[in-house]
Amino acid sequence: MEHTLILSSILFAAGLMTVIVKRNAIMVLIGIELMLNAANLNLVFFNRNNPALSGHFFALFVIVVAVCEAAVGLAIVLRVYKYYQTSIPDQLTELKD
Amino acid sequence: MSLISLALYIFEALAGAAALGILLVRNVFHAALLLIVCLISLAGVFVIYNAEFIAVTQILVYAGGVLVLIVFGIMLSSRIAGKPLVVTNQYVLPASLAGILSAGILIKLFSEQPFAQQPGALPGNPMNQTGIALMRDYVLPFEIAGILLLIALIGAAVTASSFYSKKQ
Amino acid sequence: MTNLTPSEILLALVLILPLVSAGVSFIIPERYSWATSLTAPLLLLVTAILSFVLFFTSEDLQVSAVWFSIGATEIPFSLLLDAASRLMIVVVSTVSFLVHLYSMGYMGYDQKITRYFGMLGLFTFSMLGIVLANQLILTFVFWELMGFSSYMLIGHWMEKPAAARAAQKAFLFNRIGDAFMLIGILITWIQQTSGNDPFWQTTGVICIFLGVVGKSAQLPLSFWLPDAMEGPTPVSALLHAATMVAAGVFLLIRINPLLTEPALTVIAITGIATALFGAVCALNQFDIKKILAYSTVSQLGLMITAIGLGAKDAALLHLFTHAFFKAGLFLAAGSIIHALSHQPNNTLDVQDIRNLGGLRKKLPVTFMVFCVTGASLAGVPLLSGFLSKDSILTAAWNLSHPTTQFLFTALILIVSFLTVLYTFRMIRFVFLGNESQATLHESPWVMRIPMILCAVASSWLLVSLNPLHISGWFIHSFPGAEASAIASIISAVTVLIALIAAVLLYSKQTSPKTIVMLQNGFGVDSFYQRTIGSAVLYFASAAEATDKKVLDGFLHFIVYAHVSIAHGIAWFDQYIIDGVVDTSARLVKWAGSFTRSFQGGKIQLYIFWAVAGLIIFLFFVLI
Numbered sequence A: 001m002e003h004t005l006i007l008s009s010i011l012f013a014a015g016l017m018t019v020i021v022k023r024n025a026i027m028v029l030i031g032i033e034l035m036l037n038a039a040n041l042n043l044v045f046f047n048r049n050n051p052a053l054s055g056h057f058f059a060l061f062v063i064v065v066a067v068c069e070a071a072v073g074l075a076i077v078l079r080v081y082k083y084y085q086t087s088i089p090d091q092l093t094e095l096k097d
Numbered sequence B: 001m002s003l004i005s006l007a008l009y010i011f012e013a014l015a016g017a018a019a020l021g022i023l024l025v026r027n028v029f030h031a032a033l034l035l036i037v038c039l040i041s042l043a044g045v046f047v048i049y050n051a052e053f054i055a056v057t058q059i060l061v062y063a064g065g066v067l068v069l070i071v072f073g074i075m076l077s078s079r080i081a082g083k084p085l086v087v088t089n090q091y092v093l094p095a096s097l098a099g100i101l102s103a104g105i106l107i108k109l110f111s112e113q114p115f116a117q118q119p120g121a122l123p124g125n126p127m128n129q130t131g132i133a134l135m136r137d138y139v140l141p142f143e144i145a146g147i148l149l150l151i152a153l154i155g156a157a158v159t160a161s162s163f164y165s166k167k168q
Numbered sequence C: 001m002t003n004l005t006p007s008e009i010l011l012a013l014v015l016i017l018p019l020v021s022a023g024v025s026f027i028i029p030e031r032y033s034w035a036t037s038l039t040a041p042l043l044l045l046v047t048a049i050l051s052f053v054l055f056f057t058s059e060d061l062q063v064s065a066v067w068f069s070i071g072a073t074e075i076p077f078s079l080l081l082d083a084a085s086r087l088m089i090v091v092v093s094t095v096s097f098l099v100h101l102y103s104m105g106y107m108g109y110d111q112k113i114t115r116y117f118g119m120l121g122l123f124t125f126s127m128l129g130i131v132l133a134n135q136l137i138l139t140f141v142f143w144e145l146m147g148f149s150s151y152m153l154i155g156h157w158m159e160k161p162a163a164a165r166a167a168q169k170a171f172l173f174n175r176i177g178d179a180f181m182l183i184g185i186l187i188t189w190i191q192q193t194s195g196n197d198p199f200w201q202t203t204g205v206i207c208i209f210l211g212v213v214g215k216s217a218q219l220p221l222s223f224w225l226p227d228a229m230e231g232p233t234p235v236s237a238l239l240h241a242a243t244m245v246a247a248g249v250f251l252l253i254r255i256n257p258l259l260t261e262p263a264l265t266v267i268a269i270t271g272i273a274t275a276l277f278g279a280v281c282a283l284n285q286f287d288i289k290k291i292l293a294y295s296t297v298s299q300l301g302l303m304i305t306a307i308g309l310g311a312k313d314a315a316l317l318h319l320f321t322h323a324f325f326k327a328g329l330f331l332a333a334g335s336i337i338h339a340l341s342h343q344p345n346n347t348l349d350v351q352d353i354r355n356l357g358g359l360r361k362k363l364p365v366t367f368m369v370f371c372v373t374g375a376s377l378a379g380v381p382l383l384s385g386f387l388s389k390d391s392i393l394t395a396a397w398n399l400s401h402p403t404t405q406f407l408f409t410a411l412i413l414i415v416s417f418l419t420v421l422y423t424f425r426m427i428r429f430v431f432l433g434n435e436s437q438a439t440l441h442e443s444p445w446v447m448r449i450p451m452i453l454c455a456v457a458s459s460w461l462l463v464s465l466n467p468l469h470i471s472g473w474f475i476h477s478f479p480g481a482e483a484s485a486i487a488s489i490i491s492a493v494t495v496l497i498a499l500i501a502a503v504l505l506y507s508k509q510t511s512p513k514t515i516v517m518l519q520n521g522f523g524v525d526s527f528y529q530r531t532i533g534s535a536v537l538y539f540a541s542a543a544e545a546t547d548k549k550v551l552d553g554f555l556h557f558i559v560y561a562h563v564s565i566a567h568g569i570a571w572f573d574q575y576i577i578d579g580v581v582d583t584s585a586r587l588v589k590w591a592g593s594f595t596r597s598f599q600g601g602k603i604q605l606y607i608f609w610a611v612a613g614l615i616i617f618l619f620f621v622l623i
Helices: A001-022 A025-046 A052-083 B002-026 B026-047 B051-077 B092-114 B126-136 B139-160 B162-167 C006-027 C030-057 C081-106 C113-132 C136-154 C163-192 C198-215 C225-231 C233-241 C244-254 C261-282 C289-307 C314-342 C364-378 C384-397 C402-431 C445-457 C486-504 C524-600 C602-623
Strands: C061-070 C073-081
Touching: A001 A025, A001 B002, A001 B026, A001 B092, A001 C602, A025 A052, A025 B002, A025 B026, A025 B051, A025 C061, A052 B051, A052 B126, A052 B139, B002 C073, B002 C225, B026 B051, B026 C233, B051 B126, B092 B126, B092 C602, B126 B139, B126 C445, C006 C030, C006 C061, C006 C073, C006 C081, C006 C113, C030 C081, C030 C113, C061 C364, C073 C113, C073 C136, C081 C113, C081 C233, C081 C244, C081 C314, C081 C445, C113 C244, C136 C163, C136 C198, C136 C233, C136 C244, C136 C486, C163 C225, C198 C244, C198 C261, C198 C602, C225 C233, C225 C289, C233 C244, C233 C289, C244 C289, C244 C314, C244 C384, C261 C289, C261 C402, C289 C384, C289 C402, C314 C384, C314 C445, C364 C384, C364 C402, C364 C445, C364 C486, C384 C402, C402 C486, C524 C602
Parallel strands: none
Antiparallel strands: C061 C073
16 A cells, blocks of 8 residues: 555545635635646656656646646636625525526 | 655655645635645655656646736735635535545555555656657647647636626 | 098098197187187088088098007007998087087187187097097097097186186096006007907906096096086087097997907996986086086996997997987087076076076077977987987897896886986976076077087987887998887886976976985095095105105215215315325425525535535445
8 A cells, every 4th residue: 555645545535625615716726726636646656667658748738737727717716706706606606596 | 764765755744734734724825825835745756756847847837827826816806905815614524524435435446456566767867758758759739738728828818807897 | 542532531631620620720829819710610510511421422441551660560540430430420520510610609709719719629639530540549549639638628717716626627537547548458459469368358348448437427437527517518518429428438339349248247337327326416416517417427327338238339329319419408508508697797606507497488499409409318209319218228128137137127217217307307497487587688690500400410310210210211320229119118108207207396396406415426526535535635745755754865865975975085186186196296396496406506515416426436336
């Protein structure tokens, strides 16, 4: 049993719980970043002795996507905040009915 | 226990502690700072696991890009300047149940698989090989990633701009 | 049916014309009601003439066609014209015509004259039908039709309670007889088709005879006839002379071949009892019309006796002669009533012979007619009644058994003795004696002519050329009617003695006397009233109580049961069926709102549920 894998599990769980628990959109984004990093950690760990480096590149693209996601997500958060004067995701129930 | 192993343990402990800190702190700004700690620690772990390029990208992109964005987001979305943005928790019990269960499932699954390989150095220069693979084998995903970044940049700028919203 | 002989056409016309008269009378609107008193007698005159033509020209004739069929059994519509029916249609149509003519004067100012003439036409039609029908079921149809029209005619002045009651009584008495008659017809029919049991044959014939008893007013169903005097007098004339009561006698003549020995005995005894009863009762009446009614009962009894003794031709002869002289008597009585009731300031009962007297000078024509026809009724020689009564007496005289011979001869002689007495009594108190009325006018000509014609028809010439013996020109109509010289002499002597007795008895009396019990028909009528009437009333009230308590209770029970079941079903419907529907609807609604509760727009809750689902999936798949 590798301790790195335990770390990745803890990171994932912490990110997940952050996403669910925190009443703030920015904290949700932070949680998502944590979960993505848990995935990255696994990718790098499993690719540590692989000369083909495919895991590394996968992690690289994940980082890229994470950046995009963070940029767009934060833009949306700002826009929502301007519009609704709140950044609590559960209060945005416009699509409920 | 070698020095490298010790460094690995330290980085890993830092990353885990920071992640749990993110979960527990109330202040969003503190959470952002703890996220930087977590990401840099992970970058150290990546270096130890022979992924120097990833580690560099991690620091550059995450610590340099994403974190700046987040800090700006925190600044812009706090209503009264100067007052710290404090969050409250919700769904604590179901969320912790889900988190513990998912962590438990992952750990159990990982523990059932034989991943017992000691970390060792890859043959050749990893950074060199990474660059060659990136420009040769993975050039198409690389370009697509570039376009994706561009689109995300434009989209984020347009979405966040008040000009567009005023026009509407 | 395409090639009808002239006789058949005549027959059809004779039968149909009275019906046409009835139809015309009903069609004519109220404003022109006077027209009926022209059309109806005219049509009947045509009928009478045609029937005379038929009588003199036609051979025996039988017309038959399938009326309707039940399964394989075909019921024919069959008419028969033989010697008896030929004679009868002449009598019926002639008397009916005379009555129509008389009614023109008698009923001239009646308001319901259209109905009167219509019913008279229907009455004549049904009698002609009975006379011509050659089939018992057809006879029964006409029989009932006649019961109905007689009901309407007797109750013509229905605003009088007595008339309405009399009509009801006549109808009820006839119904009793008719019920038996229908039974008898069915028994006879079955006997004809299957089997020939003498017992059932006798039973059937006696049942039919009970119908005759009802219609011809024999004992014990004779009490409707005196009450039927409440009807208009011309109706009484028609009823007593030619139709209604004659129908029964004629039917017995028709079914004569069916009559068995025991049935004949029953018929003879009933007839002679009725004859005696009627004569005794007639002797004790005050009402002139009731005297005549009881005398009709008596004479019908004689006819029935003749049939019972096996002399059907004697019965037919007496029916024939009786038709004319009784019609004449009734028409004369009607004339008296008509003359007296048109007198101003008249408060007395004009039909009561105690209030009459000395009308001989005032109403000479009526007196003459009354005397002639009354004498004919009494059986005075040179008149038709003498001849027909003789033939009946001869029938009794010729009986083989000495005891019955003596008995019947004696009884018939007693009846004719009594007949002379009551006839003389009537004439004595109505026409002779002190004058009680001041000024009277004889009836109009239209009433006088039928009376005179009836009187003429009561002479011997209509029956026989020889005034003392039946051997004349109509003899071929009565081949079986014969009269022995001894019987004629005995009869004549009896009449003479009776006349002397009557003169001695009544010339001294200043007012008629009576025995109260006999005045009411031996009290049998009130006995009926007390026993049968009260029994019927008791049964009716018992039935009413049963109806109210048992049947209504049962119905109420059923109704309550239904209502209870309905309530149960309603409850079941409301709570079980609707409940199932409502519950399923509520279930769907609940499920909807339950699933909707997930769609709360709370993104983090979505994430939680997604993760929870994933965890559960992994838990089951991977572990």
